[in-house]
Amino acid sequence: MINRNLLFLPWLLSAAAIGGCAEVQPWERGILAKPQMALELYPLQTELRSHIYGSREAASGGGASGGGGCGCY
């Protein structure tokens, strides 16, 4: 059993990290707008893959939405 307090550690670290992030002005965000930088470039394929992983692995779910089928095949 892991120590659940450890789960909060990355949040503390990230809070500290945000403070240290560089200021990026709106006119400096061209690279971030490139399609390859999108957090999810292939949403349909991601959904298909997640669906399959969810039916073949124990660790799935935990996201913001729920639903779907059983995964019993």
Place this chain on the structure above:
Amino acid sequence: MVATKPLNNTPLVRESTTLQALTAAALLLPGLAAQQPVYAADGDEFSFQYGRYEEGKRDLGGIKSTLQPIEVDSLQSSGRVSLADRVKFAFNFIQDTWSGATPITTAPSSRGGNRPYTQFNTVAGASPLLKDIDGGAIYFDQNRRPLNSFLDGDLGERVSLGVDDRVVHTMSVASPETRKEGNFKLSHEWDEMAIDVGGGISVESDYESRFGNLGARFDFNQKLTTLAIGGSYANSENFSRLSPHFTKSYINSSAFANQIRTLNDGTGDSVILGDREDWSGNINLTQVVNKSALFKLGTGFTHSTGYLENPYKAVTAFFIADVNAIAEGSVTDPDSGFPVTIGDFSSTIPYVGVARAFLEQRPNNRNQFNLTTGWVQHIAPLDAALHFDYRFNHDDWGINAHTFEGDWVQPVGSGWTITPRVRYYSQSQADFYYQYLIADMGSTVSTGAIDPGDNAKLPTQTFSSDHRLSGFGALSGGVMIGKQFARGLRFDAGFEYYTHRGSLRMDGVGEGDYADFDYWVANGSMTVNLSTLGRTLAESGHAHHALHHGAPLPAGIFCNGHMLEKADDFMMGYIYMYGRQDGAILQGSRPVNDATIIANGCEGGSCRTVPTFMNMYMHMLDIMYAPTDWFNLMLMPQFMDMDMNLRQLSGVVPDTKTYDHLHGGHTTGGIGDTLMYGMFKLFDDGQHHVNVGMGFSAPTADVDIKLNRMHGVDGGFIHYGMQLGSGTWDFKPTLTYSGRYDDWSWGAQINGTTRMQNHNQSGFAFGDMVQSSAWGGYNLLKWLSGSVRGVYTTQGAIRGRFNPIPGDCIAADQQTKLSCADTNPQGGTMDHPQNYGGRFWDVGLGLNAMIPDGAFVGHHMSVEWLQPVMDDVNGYQLERSGSLTATWSYMF
């Protein structure tokens, strides 16, 4: 039932939206817009995806199984439209059809869980074996490890050959099944925040799930930081069938006795009822680190309660006893067939056991935590992006899992992008995962029948052998290729290979290699960005043109019947069709009684069953391009799924054994045939239009779908109407006339289908068909018209018949098993070629909408219900109830 992972990744609103939105502001600044392509990720769009999943064969310890591994066809269509300036509505339709063999339980290989069977003197395959035949025994050593043994004739006793630790899965086949899901999300955006609400439903024949979710997004720190929180709730009902053909007779389900109900549908089947609820919440942070890097971090929690079992998984338990203390006559020697007695064993065999199978029993609660983190880094020299993600999962079932994934997104010019990716996953096993259980036999052991008292003898009341709960690792890799075209059109195709190995677990100690398997998945998708196109249309005045393009045509008119007017025009369309047959069995135009059907409905024998209903669903994409203003090309891939049920004809006596198959539904689904058309404009004076189409149908659908082997009897081909296409190359000409004057429109079409081959790979060809229709329409509103249509269709009977499939069958007495030269079913009217085709009259009522302006400019939607007026069928067939066609198209 299929998996659906909760839709946390469902990109109804792409995750990238936030950042795209905030960077869009930057793009609007002078100087940047010209350099950066406007990638309308937050625009309205329509997309369609097809995916194919295929598993490799499992290792059954040298036993050859003819069962096909699991395969899944998935299709998804999605749309996102702006309802108002800051309000978006997104929807998804998802459909999966799957079939094939999957492990049902696990046992030592000496038990022989996959019983080889021979046909025509060769081993043809293996059947799942869940209980002992007549109490057959398995032997164990002092440490209760399974032994290989043999019956020594000279000594007259059974002698050990040593421990055999090998374990194998017992495979069982699942008939094709289809899951359909619809979900939506409605979102409202403000300058620095957004909220969304969504929900949906997923329906399978044995599982139904309803879900809803809420989310909010906040932008801080000049939009360098985005925080998203979300919560969801799902309520799912399980109602799996425990068929006497399979589960009910062989698997002890007494732990669920008060959840099991017997059905009143005459099948003798029971269902196991189980509800579950899932609550989940998550919080995700995205941070712009610098001009070329993003960081993300998230955590989530899911609480699940209720029936969390997989109703199709069983655990094998061995009830063992000291060989010197067994009750006389309670255990049968598997080789001699006689009851074993004390003194039959050498001292090398201390324990004897009998096997029983139990439906798996999981805890009724599960709490899962996860932590996700990721980094996106732009690699300037190559203009590429590296995406790295890590996810940790922990739950109170004892499973800890780690997932690592790296994607390299490489644009290569001309709108092409290549994305190789690799993923590694490792999990520990659940606390209640067992390969099999060992229990004490006690004073007596039940033979054959399932004894509810056995359950209490088990050493634990939570157990599962589902390999998804075992310890293992999985490595997968693949590539995604995308191409962005002008006018907002995008194609993506991907492939991934996945290998599951016990030895790939992070610490190297996982489940044995008997559970290893692999799969591949391929997908192709098309996305049309509507907002980009809408602007183009509005700017070019094209919208006005589109509105007055031709006359409105009823939805059911074959291939839409209209043409693009200008060279280089594109059209993207989606057609949904639903057709149903139910009601009486007709001979010609008259309903007939069961006695007549039994006597005459099945050529060469008597009928035993008839269909009670049949549903056909079709999804079709329509991609149209105009190389010139007088010639159009069309490509129309189709995706089919069908379901039906049977009933026993009254007067037919079912046999007392369970071999007889006089009831039960079937489902099939997958890729249908693919249509290709060349359309020529013959005449067009603005009021009258005439065009002719030369079409071909390519046999891309399966026409060799077979019924499962059950009770040692082969199923043969499922009947003709349930196959997914024609299987032949077909020629399909059309001739269409349409006209309009003021608010009135009218038209006529004749289309035909002729098979260019005498038979397909399965031995038959559907009859040729001619359909003619005429219609009139009136503009009810500026953008909406109604239509009435008359349709006459004539189709010939099937030519040829299914190729014979040799195998095991049942004699006419429905008792004796035989080897047959042809095991194809013959007992139903739908199994006979002469009971296809006929002459059919229908009336269609339709609505047709063309949106002239506003947010939906350029969209064209139509719907038509076709009501049968008269049937004159060939042979004996089920009456038709009607069909619905709905279309959406978009010209650009």
